Amino acid sequence: MAKKRTIRSIPQGRTPMVERPAAERARDFAEVTCGYTLDEAVRESERCLFCPDEPCVRGCPVGIDIPGFIRQIGEGDVRGAYDVLTGTTLLPAICGRVCPQETQCEGVCTVGQSLEPVAIGRLERFVGDRAIAEGWSSRPDIEPCAFTVAIVGSGPAGMACAADLAKAGCAVTVFEAFQQPGGVLRYGIPDFRLPNEVVDAEIAKLTRLGITFRCNTVIGRLFTLDQLVGEMGFDAVFIGVGAGAPTFADIPGESLNGVISANELLTRCNLMRAREFPERDTPLGVGRRVAVIGAGNTAMDAMRVCLRLGAEEVLCVYRRSRDEAPARAEELHHAEQEGITFHWLTDPVEILDDGKRGVRGLRCQRMELGEPDASGRRRPVPVPGSEIELECDTVVFAIGTNANPILGQTAKLRLDKRGYIEVDEELATSMQGVFAGGDIVTGAATVIEAMGAGRRAAAAMKRYLGLADPDVPYAPAGDAGLFGFAADQRDHARVRVA
Amino acid sequence: MSVADVAYDIVGREDFSDVTYLLEIREPDLARAARPGQFVIVMSHPEGERVPLTIADFDRDRGTITLVIQAMGKTTREMQAGLRPGSSLYALVGPLGRPSEIGTAKTVVCVGGGLGVAPIYPQARALKERGAYVIGVIGFRNKTLVFWEDKFRAVCDEFIICSDDGSVGIKGLVTDGIKQATAAHPDIDELIAIGPPIMMRGCAEVTRALGIHTVVSLNPIMVDGTGMCGGCRVKVGGRTRFACVDGPEFDAHQVDFDDLMFRLARFKPEEKIALERWQQGCRIESAPSVP
Ligand SMILES: Cc1cc2nc3c(=O)[nH]c(=O)nc-3n(C[C@H](O)[C@H](O)[C@H](O)COP(=O)(O)OP(=O)(O)OC[C@H]3O[C@@H](n4cnc5c(N)ncnc54)[C@H](O)[C@@H]3O)c2cc1C
Ligand SMILES: Cc1cc2nc3c(=O)[nH]c(=O)nc-3n(C[C@H](O)[C@H](O)[C@H](O)COP(=O)(O)OP(=O)(O)OC[C@H]3O[C@@H](n4cnc5c(N)ncnc54)[C@H](O)[C@@H]3O)c2cc1C
Ligand code: SF4
Ligand code: SF4
Ligand code: FES
Numbered sequence: 133m134a135k136k137r138t139i140r141s142i143p144q145g146r147t148p149m150v151e152r153p154a155a156e157r158a159r160d161f162a163e164v165t166c167g168y169t170l171d172e173a174v175r176e177s178e179r180c181l182f183c184p185d186e187p188c189v190r191g192c193p194v195g196i197d198i199p200g201f202i203r204q205i206g207e208g209d210v211r212g213a214y215d216v217l218t219g220t221t222l223l224p225a226i227c228g229r230v231c232p233q234e235t236q237c238e239g240v241c242t243v244g245q246s247l248e249p250v251a252i253g254r255l256e257r258f259v260g261d262r263a264i265a266e267g268w269s270s271r272p273d274i275e276p277c278a279f280t281v282a283i284v285g286s287g288p289a290g291m292a293c294a295a296d297l298a299k300a301g302c303a304v305t306v307f308e309a310f311q312q313p314g315g316v317l318r319y320g321i322p323d324f325r326l327p328n329e330v331v332d333a334e335i336a337k338l339t340r341l342g343i344t345f346r347c348n349t350v351i352g353r354l355f356t357l358d359q360l361v362g363e364m365g366f367d368a369v370f371i372g373v374g375a376g377a378p379t380f381a382d383i384p385g386e387s388l389n390g391v392i393s394a395n396e397l398l399t400r401c402n403l404m405r406a407r408e409f410p411e412r413d414t415p416l417g418v419g420r421r422v423a424v425i426g427a428g429n430t431a432m433d434a435m436r437v438c439l440r441l442g443a444e445e446v447l448c449v450y451r452r453s454r455d456e457a458p459a460r461a462e463e464l465h466h467a468e469q470e471g472i473t474f475h476w477l478t479d480p481v482e483i484l485d486d487g488k489r490g491v492r493g494l495r496c497q498r499m500e501l502g503e504p505d506a507s508g509r510r511r512p513v514p515v516p517g518s519e520i521e522l523e524c525d526t527v528v529f530a531i532g533t534n535a536n537p538i539l540g541q542t543a544k545l546r547l548d549k550r551g552y553i554e555v556d557e558e559l560a561t562s563m564q565g566v567f568a569g570g571d572i573v574t575g576a577a578t579v580i581e582a583m584g585a586g587r588r589a590a591a592a593m594k595r596y597l598g599l600a601d602p603d604v605p606y607a608p609a610g611d612a613g614l615f616g617f618a619a620d621q622r623d624h625a626r627v628r629v630a
Numbered sequence: 631m632s633v634a635d636v637a638y639d640i641v642g643r644e645d646f647s648d649v650t651y652l653l654e655i656r657e658p659d660l661a662r663a664a665r666p667g668q669f670v671i672v673m674s675h676p677e678g679e680r681v682p683l684t685i686a687d688f689d690r691d692r693g694t695i696t697l698v699i700q701a702m703g704k705t706t707r708e709m710q711a712g713l714r715p716g717s718s719l720y721a722l723v724g725p726l727g728r729p730s731e732i733g734t735a736k737t738v739v740c741v742g743g744g745l746g747v748a749p750i751y752p753q754a755r756a757l758k759e760r761g762a763y764v765i766g767v768i769g770f771r772n773k774t775l776v777f778w779e780d781k782f783r784a785v786c787d788e789f790i791i792c793s794d795d796g797s798v799g800i801k802g803l804v805t806d807g808i809k810q811a812t813a814a815h816p817d818i819d820e821l822i823a824i825g826p827p828i829m830m831r832g833c834a835e836v837t838r839a840l841g842i843h844t845v846v847s848l849n850p851i852m853v854d855g856t857g858m859c860g861g862c863r864v865k866v867g868g869r870t871r872f873a874c875v876d877g878p879e880f881d882a883h884q885v886d887f888d889d890l891m892f893r894l895a896r897f898k899p900e901e902k903i904a905l906e907r908w909q910q911g912c913r914i915e916s917a918p919s920v921p
Contacts, residue, residue, distance in 0.1 A: 309856050311673060311721040346636065348723040350856055354663050376858030380870060387865060387889050389896045396859035404680070404853070410907050413679035413705055414853075415900035489892040529860075536857050537875055541728070 137181050139246055146248040147176040158439050158470040161323045161407065168258040170210070177206040179250045183242045188252060191240040194584040196220045198237060198252055205255060213259045214268055221256075222295050222587075223288060225264055225330050227580045228257025230321060230429075232460045236580070264333040269340065277301035279597050282366040284351045284539075287315020288579045289372030289570025291338060292586030293593075298341040300590075300599050302367075306338075307349040310403060315374055317579070319403040320395070322433050324440070325463070352542035361565050368565045368593045371553060372586060375571035377534040381425065385483025390419060390491035394426070394434040394530035401437050416441065419525035423447045423494050425480055426530035427457035432467050434528045439470055446472050447522060451479040451499050451512045475522065477501070477512060483527050494522045533576050550575070558592040559585065567593055638719040641694060646777035649701045650745060651710055652686075658693030660724055666752035667730030667847065667879055670695070671855045673721035674713065679705050682852045682874075684749035684824075685725060698748030698777075704904040726855040727878045730845070732756050735819035737763045739811050739842075740786070741833055743804050743825025744770060747778055749847060750824045751785070758785040765811045765818070766790065769804035769829075773797035805832045818842055823882065827891050834882035844882035848873045850893055865889045 150166040151157075157164050168176065180202045188198045197216050204213035217224045233239070233253040241249035263269070279302045283290045286308040298304045312318055314331045339345070351357065351373075360366045378393035380386050397418065400406040404414035422438040424431050427450035435446045448467070450457060453476045457464055468474070477499040486492035498518035501510035535551035546554045546562035552575060553568040555561055561568050569585030571577055642654030660670070669684045687696035701710040713719075730753050738757050742750040747768045758764050766786035770776050771794045783789045790807040791799030800806060804825070812818055821844045823833040830846040837844040850873050853859040857875035864873050865886035871877065 309723065310854065311723075348636070348721050350723060350726065353668075353725055354659055354723075374858075376856070377872075378858065378860040380860065380863075382870075386870065387863065387893065389893060393860040396853055396861045399853055399859055405677075409900065410904050412677045413904060415897045415904070417897055417900065489895075538856060541875075 137178075139181065139243065142179045142181065142243070143175060144247055146179070146251050147172045147254075149251070149254050154466075154469040154471070157324065158436070159442075161440055163327055164324050164466055167261055168254055170208070170258075173205050173210075173255055173258045174208065176251050176255055177202045179243055179247075180206075181242055187240040187242060188237045188250075191237045193236060193578070193581050194220050194587070196237070196256075201259065202250070202252075202255060205259065210259055210262050211266075211268060214263045217256060217259055221580070221583065222292050223260070223334055223579070223583055224256045225260025226288070226317060226326060226334065227583070228253045228255070228260050229326050229330075230460070230578075231580050232578060234461045261330075264330065269337050274299060274342065275301050276303070277597075277599060279303070279367040279599070280305070280365065281593065282307060282360045282364075282369045283372065284357075284360075284369065285309075285315060285372040285374060285570070285572075286313035286335075286345065287372055287374050287570060287582060288317065289374075289582040289586040289589075290315065290370065291334065292583040293370045293372065293567075293569070293590045294343050294586075295338055295341060296587055296590030297370075297593060298338070298343050300594050302597075302599075304341075304343045305366075306343060306345045307351050307355075308345060308347045309350045311347050312403065313345050313347060315372075319399045320430065320433065322398065322402055322437050324436065325433065350538065352538040357539065357543040357545070357563060357566060361563070366565075367597055368567065370586070370589050370593065371539065371561070371566065371568040371572060372570040372582070373536055373539060373572045374582075375533045375535055375552070375576050377536050378529065379532050379534055380529050381480065381531060383480060383482055385485060385491070388483055388485055388491050388527075389489055390417070390525055391483055391527045391529070392417070394424070394430045394528050395533070397434050397528055398430070398437065401441070407437075407441055417526075418443060419491075420444045421447070421524040422526040422528060423449050423480075423522055423524040424528040424530055425449050426532070427452075427459055427464075428530060428532075429459050429463060431528075431530035432459045432463040434530050435467055435472050436463075436470060438526070438528070439472070443526075447524060448472050448474045449478050449480055449494065449496060449522070450474070450476055452509065453477055453501060456509045478520070479512065479514065480527075481519070484521070486525075491525050491527055492523070494524055494527060496520050496522060533571075535572060535575075539572075558595075559589040560592065560596070565596065567596075638722040640713050640715055640717050640719070642696075643714050646698075647775050650775065650777060651699055651701070652748075652777075653697045653699065653709075653713060654694045655697070655719065655722065656692075656694050657722060658690075660722070661688045661690050661693045661695050664688040664695055664725045665729030666732070666756045667749075668725035668727045669749075669855070669878065670697070670722055670724030671726060671852065672697070672709075672719055674705065674709050675720050678708075678720065680721075680853060680855070681705050681709075682726070682849070682855060684847070685752065686748035687752055696748075698745060700745045703901045704908045707905070708908060723855065726874055728876070730756070730822075730879055732760055733820065735762060735843075737765070737815055737818045737820075739765045739767060739808060739818055739821040741804050741808060741821060741823040741825070742766075742768045742782070743823070743829040744775065746823070746825030746829070747782060750822060751778060751782055753822055754782065755785045758787075763787050765815065767792070767804050767807035767811060769793065769807060769825075770798070771795070803832065804829060805836050808833060808836050812836075812840055812842070820845070822846075822879075827887050827894070830882060830885075831887040834885070834887070838883050845879050846882040846885060847878045848880060848885065848890060849878070850890060851896060864893075 201216040238249040406414040406416035482495040499512035502513040505511040570582035644652040740754040769792040862873040867884035
């Protein structure tokens with residue numbers, strides 16, 4: 133093997149990823165970034181120092197073997213890299229694109245202490261995309277067991293939980309409220325950031341595992357949780373319904389026409405394809421000058437969608453400063469490139485009526501940063517006498533979500549005081565056999581955390597059902613010498629080809 | 631994609647007038663789960679819009695639900711033109727919304743204005759089954775639009791029909807019918823009204839003066855029907871509520887009807903474009919083809 137790498141010997145600059153020019157991309161929905169080629173990926177892999185203490189692995193919420201998969205890329209073995217990745221994550225093409233890497237894996241990468249960190253997300257996306265293009269899957273042969281499992285919600289939490297349980301042999305049905313599966317990946321995150329084909333490919337993989345999707349099904353309404361575990365005979369249930377309920381700020385003018393939630397805007401645009409109106413029937417109703425309140429990923433997506441829909445000016449109104457903006461660094465950067473006008477330290481206090489129940493503008497108050505609050509971020513405080521008026525005809529709220537009330541209304545689930553589902557360390561809810569994870573437990577978080585929760589719940593559900601974990605050598609008491617193999621040599625993930 | 635095969639087949643259709651039609655759809659799970667006061671969201675084809683429609687009836691033995699639809703704009707007219715027994719819907723989700731509280735009121739007035747006769751029917755029936763004294767008040771613009779008169783009458787102890795032009799029943803609005811009922815029955819405990827917002831507001835005004843508890847079913851513009859878009863928000867008692875999960879029924883005396891009516895006009899320009907474009911398409915299609 134070559135000489136040990138050091139921070140001086142590796143390529144100093146990060147391998148750039150080709151991006152479409154801002155002026156061109158800001159008017160269509162095709163993807164902004166183009167992904168690495170094999171050569172680019174190999175070159176970037178050469179920047180990894182294979183640190184023995186692996187800080188990046190601890191930075192990843194699901195603990196992906198990052199140096200392990202990067203090593204395979206370096207050797208030109210993309211399939212090998214895929215197998216390493218899928219030991220932990222099910223959605224590399226998605227998380228490589230949408231993880232906030234700068235606060236997770238890349239944020240703690242050793243190289244990042246003196247240079248730009250290794251582009252872990254881009255490498256992961258490269259492998260994930262290659263797998264989709266080549267039709268790889270890490271499908272183990274599945275030995276059916278006798279259990280049937282219901283998954284409520286088809287976002288990343290539900291998808292991950294479904295996959296693991298299907299691999300363990302359970303007959304899995306995913307119930308989804310919308311007409312198409314995918315959760316936020318489908319209705320929330322726009323195509324220019326996460327193309328629909330990527331989501332379709334991941335769903336297709338799940339169906340190849342034998343998972344059934346039953347769309348147009350709202351649990352709590354068509355079937356209650358009691359029915360699922362009772363008369364319908366599901367042995368266990370996982371709830372991954374997300375934290376979809378939008379919040380508004382409770383300021384005057386909120387019910388004016390032209391005031392909408394980012395969820396509504398994005399659902400109309402992405403799921404209902406309102407951007408193709410009138411070829412598609414769903415209208416969108418976004419004007420020429422749009423003010424988006426908030427600075428998280430949802431806000432960035434809403435702003436960039438409005439630009440692409442032809443808005444002349446899109447404003448971002450956020451009460452803290454740029455440093456506190458919760459969006460992924462890359463999205464904020466792309467939004468700036470595309471010409472969004474940012475009003476930092478600006479808090480909306482009233483939406484102004486144009487006299488016809490439409491929006492004429494947004495009255496705001498300037499803020500300054502005071503003492504740090506409980507979250508450690510400096511608390512914005514109003515500057516007296518600093519009110520300004522911003523002209524706009526559409527106001528989009530992207531200031532966070534609440535727990536959806538339907539399951540709480542219709543089942544005896546223990547909820548916390550904000551309405552999220554309470555779970556124990558096994559992700560079990562107060563109802564026997566019912567588990568939960570993802571945004572409906574934690575509040576709005578990230579794709580990878582939701583996926584991780586889905587997998588942890590799947591592991592707990594396997595224990596609950598008494599199924600062996602295929603990752604752990606299983607030694608039933610008393611038959612240690614069966615067929616002359618020691619227990620740990622036996623391959624329990626083996627099995628029948630469907 | 632291996633999506634579970636749930637078909638949403640149309641098994642019945644009836645046309646009440648040029649603008650109102652009934653569809654009966656087979657979906658046994660939905661028929662079993664449906665309760666009075668709930669609604670469904672329908673997509674007739676994959677490019678279509680999600681349209682909320684009240685469950686006007688359900689038959690658990692046949693495994694069907696019934697929708698009564700007024701052809702208003704593009705989608706409801708396209709459905710009127712295209713859907714009949716043998717065809718099916720692309721998507722059907724429900725039952726959505728909180729079921730009506732059938733309550734304990736002894737004497738109840740059920741008011742249906744125009745198309746509202748359909749959604750109020752299952753409530754009147756449930757009240758009757760519970761043993762309440764049900765006074766039905768239904769109103770139409772004129773005689774040709776009347777539907778379900780017999781069906782409705784059968785679940786009412788008293789029945790008043792009104793029409794704007796006097797071509798059937800008493801000449802006047804449903805509010806006149808309500809006044810007649812309240813004059814005869816000072817013991818009315820509750821009134822439930824479903825119809826156009828302006829009618830529901832009128833009913834609320836009459837009963838407010840009389841101190842009768844009044845429930846209305848609101849019909850704001852919706853997308854998902856599960857509480858995740860906020861498009862259906864309405865003002866009730868000064869608070870913002872989401873009609874699809876907190877409603878659709880609310881205390882009429884708390885509802886801000888002006889707000890509802892303005893919000894319903896949100897997409898007027900787009901609705902016009904969609905309708906005109908569709909009507910043009912129809913003309914082209916139905917034009918004799920040139921050999
Ligand atoms: C616009 C937007 C952009 C984002 N960008 C990023 C990003 O760049 N990076 C990142 O890491 N995270 C991002 N997030 C956050 C991330 O998407 C979520 O944390 C994640 O999707 C949560 O996954 P989940 O599986 O818990 O729920 P969801 O993805 O919300 O999926 C829940 C699913 O359950 C369905 N459902 C709800 N109720 C019921 C019911 N009663 N019965 C049946 N089905 C039901 C819903 O329709 C939905 O499909 C973003 C979120 C949004 C909204
Ligand atoms: C809970 C609820 C129950 C309803 N029940 C019935 C019913 O039983 N029968 C019936 O005929 N109609 C019902 N409606 C109204 C019906 O949904 C609309 O008439 C329909 O969406 C019109 O669509 P369109 O394309 O034909 O007309 P458009 O031209 O799009 O609109 C006509 C009118 O319908 C309203 N509307 C448009 N889109 C929506 C939408 N997505 N959601 C709600 N309203 C909309 C608009 O205010 C507009 O004024 C109900 C609405 C709600 C919210
Ligand atoms: S899943 Fe996200 S945090 Fe983990 S390694 Fe991949 S990009 Fe980094
Ligand atoms: S911290 Fe960075 S350099 Fe070290 S192993 Fe992880 S990715 Fe490679
Ligand atoms: S229809 Fe979207 S929240 Fe009610």
